Amino acid sequence: MSNGHQIHFSDNLPILQSLEDESVDLVYIDPPFNTGKKQERTQVKTVRSSSGNRLGFGNRLYSTIKIGKAAYDDSFDDYLGFLEPRLREAHRVLAQHGSFYFHIDYREVHYCKILLDQIFGRENFLNEIIWAYDYGARTTKKWPTKHDNILLYVKDVDQYFFDSDAIERIPYMAPGLVGPEKAARGKLPTDTWWHTIVPTNSREKTGYPTQKPLGILKRIIQASSKPEDLVLDFFAGSGTTGEAASRLGRRFMLVDNNEQSLKAMAQRFDGRDDIDWMGFDPKPLQTGKIQPALFEPVGLLH
Numbered sequence: 001m002s003n004g005h006q007i008h009f010s011d012n013l014p015i016l017q018s019l020e021d022e023s024v025d026l027v028y029i030d031p032p033f034n035t036g037k038k039q040e041r042t043q044v045k046t047v048r049s050s051s052g053n054r055l056g057f058g059n060r061l062y063s064t065i066k067i068g069k070a071a072y073d074d075s076f077d078d079y080l081g082f083l084e085p086r087l088r089e090a091h092r093v094l095a096q097h098g099s100f101y102f103h104i105d106y107r108e109v110h111y112c113k114i115l116l117d118q119i120f121g122r123e124n125f126l127n128e129i130i131w132a133y134d135y136g137a138r139t140t141k142k143w144p145t146k147h148d149n150i151l152l153y154v155k156d157v158d159q160y161f162f163d164s165d166a167i168e169r170i171p172y173m174a175p176g177l178v179g180p181e182k183a184a185r186g187k188l189p190t191d192t193w194w195h196t197i198v199p200t201n202s203r204e205k206t207g208y209p210t211q212k213p214l215g216i217l218k219r220i221i222q223a224s225s226k227p228e229d230l231v232l233d234f235f236a237g238s239g240t241t242g243e244a245a246s247r248l249g250r251r252f253m254l255v256d257n258n259e260q261s262l263k264a265m266a267q268r269f270d271g272r273d274d275i276d277w278m279g280f281d282p283k284p285l286q287t288g289k290i291q292p293a294l295f296e297p298v299g300l301l302h
C-alpha cells in the first residue's frame with residue numbers, strides 16, 4: 001500500500017484476501033446486522049393421530065403439525081456464516097501488536113463473542129466496551145436499551161499495543177473527592193463510555209443512517225495505534241474510521257460495497273488528494289474544497 005489512504009468500492013472479502021499477513025495495525029468494524037438472505041422455513045413435526053391423513057409404519061395414522069417458523073435462526077446462521085470468513089481474514093491480516101474492535105448490537109453480541117473467541121482465542125479478549133447513549137423514545141415495558149457493545153480482541157495478549165497516556169482524560173464524577181490536582185488532570189475512561197449519538201444538526205453528520213460518532217473512533221485509535229499506523233475498516237459506511245484516523249495522523253483503508261456509502265465518503269473527503277479511490281470515481285460529487293475540521297468538543301461524558 002502507498003503512503004496515502006485507500007477507499008475501496010467492493011465486497012470486503014476479496015479485498016481482505018488480497019492483503020498480506022500481519023500488515024494492519026488496527027481494525028475497527030461495525031458490521032450491519034443480518035446481511036444474510038432471509039430464509040423462512042416452516043418447521044413441522046409428525047405425530048400419531050387417529051384422525052391423521054398420512055399412513056405410516058404398521059398402517060398407523062399420522063398427522064403433521066406446524067411447530068413454528070425458523071426464519072430468525074436461519075437468517076442468524078447466515079449472518080454468522082457471512083461474518084466468519086471475514087473475521088478470520090481480519091485476524092490473519094492483523095499485526096502481532098494489533099487490536100481488533102468489533103462494534104455490535106446487544107442482541108447479537110453474545111453469539112459473535114463465541115465466534116470471536118474461537119478465532120482470536122479467549123486469552124486475547126481484552127474488553128467489552130459499553131457505549132451508552134441517551135436518545136430517542138423510551139419503552140415503559142422493559143429497561144430502555146440505550147447502548148452498543150464493542151468487543152476488543154488483540155492478536156497476541158503478550159505483544160499488543162495500548163497507549164493509556166494518549167487517551168484523553170475525562171472529568172471525575174465527584175471532583176471534590178479527589179483533590180484539586182487529580183481533578184484538574186481528570187481520570188482515565190473505563191470500559192463504559194457515555195457519548196451522544198451523532199447529533200442531527202452537527203457538522204459531523206453525513207446523512208448516512210448508521211454513522212457512528214467521531215469521538216468513539218478517536219478514542220479507539222488514540223489508545224490502540226501510533227501515528228503512521230494503518231487502520232482498517234472493512235464495513236466503512238460513511239467513513240468515520242478514516243476521518244478519525246487521518247486527523248490523528250494514521251493511514252486508513254476503508255471498504256464498502258454500497259454505493260451510498262461511497263457517495264457519503266466522496267463528500268466527507270472532498271478536497272483531499274491523498275486518497276486512492278478503487279472502483280469508484282468520487283470527482284463528480286466533489287467540489288475540490290477541503291471540509292472543515294470535524295472534531296467538536298462535545299460528546300464524551302465519562
Ligand SMILES: C[S@@+](CC[C@H](N)C(=O)[O-])C[C@H]1O[C@@H](n2cnc3c(N)ncnc32)[C@H](O)[C@@H]1O
Pocket residue numbers: 010011012013030031032035208210211212213234235236237238239240241255256257258261
Ligand atoms: C453499520 S454500517 C457502518 C457505519 C460506519 N461505522 C459509520 O460510522 O458510518 C455497515 C456497512 O457495511 C457495509 N457492508 C455490508 N456488507 C458488506 C460487504 N460484504 N462488503 C463491504 N461492505 C459491506 C454496508 O454497506 C454498510 O455501509
